[in-house]
Amino acid sequence: MDDTPGRDGRPGQAASAAPGEIRADLRLVADLVAPGTRALDVGCGDGTLLHYLNQFKGVDGRGLEIRQERVNASVSRGLSVVQGNAETDLRNYPSQAFDYVILSQTLQAIHDPRGVLEELLRIGKHAIVSFTNFGYWRFRLHLACSGRMPVTDSKDHEWFDTPNIHLCTIRDFVTLCDALGITVERCFSVRRGGQTRRVRPSSALANLIGEQAVFLLGRE
Amino acid sequence: MSAPTKPQTPNTAELPGYRVELGVDEPLHLDCGVPLGPFTMAYQTYGRLNEAKSNAILVCHALTGDQFLAGDHPVTGKKGWWDVMVGPGKALDTDRYFVIGCNLIGGCMGTVGPTEINPAKDRPYALDFPVITIGDMVKAQKLLIDHLGIGRLFCVIGGSMGGMQALDWAVRYPERVFTAVPIATAARTSTQNIAFHEVGRQAIMADPDWCGGNYLIEGKRPHRGLAVARMGAHITYLSETALHRRFGRNLQDRKNFTYGFEADFQVESYLRHQGVAFVDRFDANTYLIITRAMDYFDLAEEHGGGVLAEAFQGTEVRFCLISFTSDWMFPTAESRGLVHALNAAAANVSFVEIESDQGHDSFLLDIPEYHKILSGFLAGAADHLVRCGTKAPSADG
Numbered sequence: 001m002d003d004t005p006g007r008d009g010r011p012g013q014a015a016s017a018a019p020g021e022i023r024a025d026l027r028l029v030a031d032l033v034a035p036g037t038r039a040l041d042v043g044c045g046d047g048t049l050l051h052y053l054n055q056f057k058g059v060d061g062r063g064l065e066i067r068q069e070r071v072n073a074s075v076s077r078g079l080s081v082v083q084g085n086a087e088t089d090l091r092n093y094p095s096q097a098f099d100y101v102i103l104s105q106t107l108q109a110i111h112d113p114r115g116v117l118e119e120l121l122r123i124g125k126h127a128i129v130s131f132t133n134f135g136y137w138r139f140r141l142h143l144a145c146s147g148r149m150p151v152t153d154s155k156d157h158e159w160f161d162t163p164n165i166h167l168c169t170i171r172d173f174v175t176l177c178d179a180l181g182i183t184v185e186r187c188f189s190v191r192r193g194g195q196t197r198r199v200r201p202s203s204a205l206a207n208l209i210g211e212q213a214v215f216l217l218g219r220e
Numbered sequence: 221m222s223a224p225t226k227p228q229t230p231n232t233a234e235l236p237g238y239r240v241e242l243g244v245d246e247p248l249h250l251d252c253g254v255p256l257g258p259f260t261m262a263y264q265t266y267g268r269l270n271e272a273k274s275n276a277i278l279v280c281h282a283l284t285g286d287q288f289l290a291g292d293h294p295v296t297g298k299k300g301w302w303d304v305m306v307g308p309g310k311a312l313d314t315d316r317y318f319v320i321g322c323n324l325i326g327g328c329m330g331t332v333g334p335t336e337i338n339p340a341k342d343r344p345y346a347l348d349f350p351v352i353t354i355g356d357m358v359k360a361q362k363l364l365i366d367h368l369g370i371g372r373l374f375c376v377i378g379g380s381m382g383g384m385q386a387l388d389w390a391v392r393y394p395e396r397v398f399t400a401v402p403i404a405t406a407a408r409t410s411t412q413n414i415a416f417h418e419v420g421r422q423a424i425m426a427d428p429d430w431c432g433g434n435y436l437i438e439g440k441r442p443h444r445g446l447a448v449a450r451m452g453a454h455i456t457y458l459s460e461t462a463l464h465r466r467f468g469r470n471l472q473d474r475k476n477f478t479y480g481f482e483a484d485f486q487v488e489s490y491l492r493h494q495g496v497a498f499v500d501r502f503d504a505n506t507y508l509i510i511t512r513a514m515d516y517f518d519l520a521e522e523h524g525g526g527v528l529a530e531a532f533q534g535t536e537v538r539f540c541l542i543s544f545t546s547d548w549m550f551p552t553a554e555s556r557g558l559v560h561a562l563n564a565a566a567a568n569v570s571f572v573e574i575e576s577d578q579g580h581d582s583f584l585l586d587i588p589e590y591h592k593i594l595s596g597f598l599a600g601a602a603d604h605l606v607r608c609g610t611k612a613p614s615a616d617g
Contacts, residue, residue, distance in 0.1 A: 058607070060568075068573060075540065075570045076593050078600015082559050082571035089560070097566040 135169030262330025447495030
C-alpha cells in the first residue's frame with residue numbers, strides 16, 4: 001500500500017474538488033458506490049476519494065492508511081481514518097460490516113493480494129478494486145522494444161526500488177477472482193485520456209487498451 | 221487570588237468559577253458500595269452554551285489537573301494546564317464551543333474530596349473519603365451535565381486519565397456523547413503504571429507527616445513524601461530524549477562534583493523543584509485516591525465481559541484517538557489496541573500518532589499538527605451533525 005501510484009500525489013487533486021474534478025479512475029470508483037451506504041477505503045491516501053464520497057454521495061466512509069502524514073491530513077479535514085496496515089489490520093473488522101470495501105490503486109503494493117482480496121469480501125458485501133493494467137499495449141510495447149520493465153507514468157520507481165511488487169493484467173486478475181470464487185459484477189477500463197468504458201472481464205481488447213482497470217466484485 | 225500559605229488547605233470556597241450541589245435527591249452510588257451525596261462539584265466554563273445546547277465540550281482532567289483549563293490559574297498564577305488548547309481560535313475554539321472543565325470527585329480544587337469537610341464528622345474527610353473509580357468520576361460529571369441541561373455533549377475529551385474518562389463516558393452514556401477524543405491513554409492501566417503509582421503512594425505514606433492520612437487534622441502536611449511521589453511520576457511523563465536534551469549530565473551551578481548528596485546535576489535540581497512546586501497546589505490523600513482509581517480502570521472487564529470490542533458494540537459515538545511517538549507511559553500500542561477493538565465493533569474511529577519526543581506530556585503541549593488534527597476532527601464531526609439535520613454546534617445556534 002506504500003506509495004500507491006498517482007493516488008494522491010498529483011497536482012490539481014485538491015481535497016475540495018467539485019464533482020467531476022477528481023481523477024477519472026477515482027470518479028469511476030465513486031460512481032460504483034450507492035449513495036447513503038457504508039464504505040471502507042483501504043489505502044485511502046490523503047482521503048480524496050473518502051472526501052468525495054462523504055460530500056457528494058452521503059456515504060458513511062472510513063479509511064485505513066499506512067502512512068502517518070496522509071492519515072493526519074485526512075483526519076485534519078474531518079475524515080474517519082485510522083493509521084494501520086491492510087495486511088495485518090483488516091482481520092479486526094467484523095464480517096459484512098460495510099456495503100463496499102475499496103482497494104484503489106493499492107493492490108500492487110500488497111504482499112498477499114489473495115489474502116487481502118478475501119478479507120475485502122469478508123468485510124464488505126462488495127469490493128471495488130482498481131489497479132494499473134500491465135496488459136496495456138504501451139507497457140507491452142515498451143517491454144518488447146526496449147527489453148526493460150515498464151515504468152508507469154504515475155511513478156518513477158525502477159524495478160529494484162518500487163513498492164509495487166504485485167503487478168498484474170486484467171486477465172491475471174480475473175483468473176485470480178475465478179480461483180477464489182469471487183464474482184466480477186462489473187468491470188471497467190480507463191484509457192489514458194480518462195475515458196472509461198464498461199468491458200467484459202474476459203475481453204482481450206480491454207486488456208490491451210485499458211491503462212487502468214476498475215472492478216466491482218461480490219460473492220454469489 | 222494569592223497562593224495559599226503552605227500548611228493549610230487552599231480555601232477552595234474562594235476559588236473563581238462555579239460550584240454546584242449534586243446528588244441531592246439521590247446520592248451517587250459509588251462502585252465501592254458507599255453512597256456519596258449531596259456533594260459539591262467545582263467547575264469552570266469557557267465560551268457560551270448555545271440555545272440548542274449542542275456545542276458543549278467536556279474536558280476531563282488528568283491526575284494532577286483541575287477545572288482551570290485556560291487563562292491564569294488562581295492558585296499557581298501560571299496559565300491553565302490546557303491554555304494552549306482552549307480559547308478563541310484555538311483547537312477547542314471558545315468562539316464556537318462551550319468548554320467545561322470540572323474538578324473530579326476526590327480532587328482538591330473545590331469538588332468533594334479528602335480535603336473537604338466531611339459533614340458527618342465536621343472535619344476533613346482525609347481517608348474517610350471513599351476509594352473511587354474512573355466510572356464514579358464519570359457518573360459525577362454526568363450529574364453536572366444533567367444540571368446544566370445538556371442532553372448530548374458535542375465532545376468529551378481528555379488526555380491520560382482524562383482519556384480514560386472520555387472512554388468511560390462513551391461506553392457508559394453513549395447516547396449523551398456525540399464524539400469522544402481519548403488522548404495518550406489506554407483501555408486499562410498497565411502493570412507498569414500500577415507499579416509506578418504504588419511507588420508514589422508508598423513515598424507519601426512513608427512520610428511521618430502523613431499521620432496515617434490525618435495530617436490536616438494534625439496540622440501537618442506530608443510535603444516530602446508527596447514531592448518524592450511527584451518526582452518519580454514526573455520522570456514517567458517525559459522521555460529520555462527530552463530529559464537528555466534539556467539537562468544532559470550538566471552540573472547545577474558548580475564545576476565539580478561535591479562528593480555528597482546535594483543536587484549536583486541539573487536534572488536533580490529540576491526534579492526537586494517540580495516536587496516542591498507540586499505540594500503547594502496538591503493534596504497527598506487526593507494523590508492516593510486518584511492513582512488508585514486509575515489502577516482499577518479496565519474498560520473491557522467492566523463493560524465488555526473481558527472483551528474490549530464488546531464494550532463498544534453498536535456504539536454511534538465518533539472517536540478520535542491520538543497517541544505520541546515518545547510516550548512510554550501510554551504508548552501508541554495502547555491506542556492501537558483500542559482502535560482494533562473499535563474497528564471490531566464497526567465504530568466510527570480516527571486514529572493518529574503524533575511525532576513528538578516530549579513523552580507523555582506531549583498531550584499538554586502546543587504541537588501544531590496535533591492541534592490542527594483535533595480542530596479538523598471536531599469541524600468534520602460538526603459538519604456531520606449538520607448533514608444529519610441537527611443544528612451546528614456554534615455559539616449562536
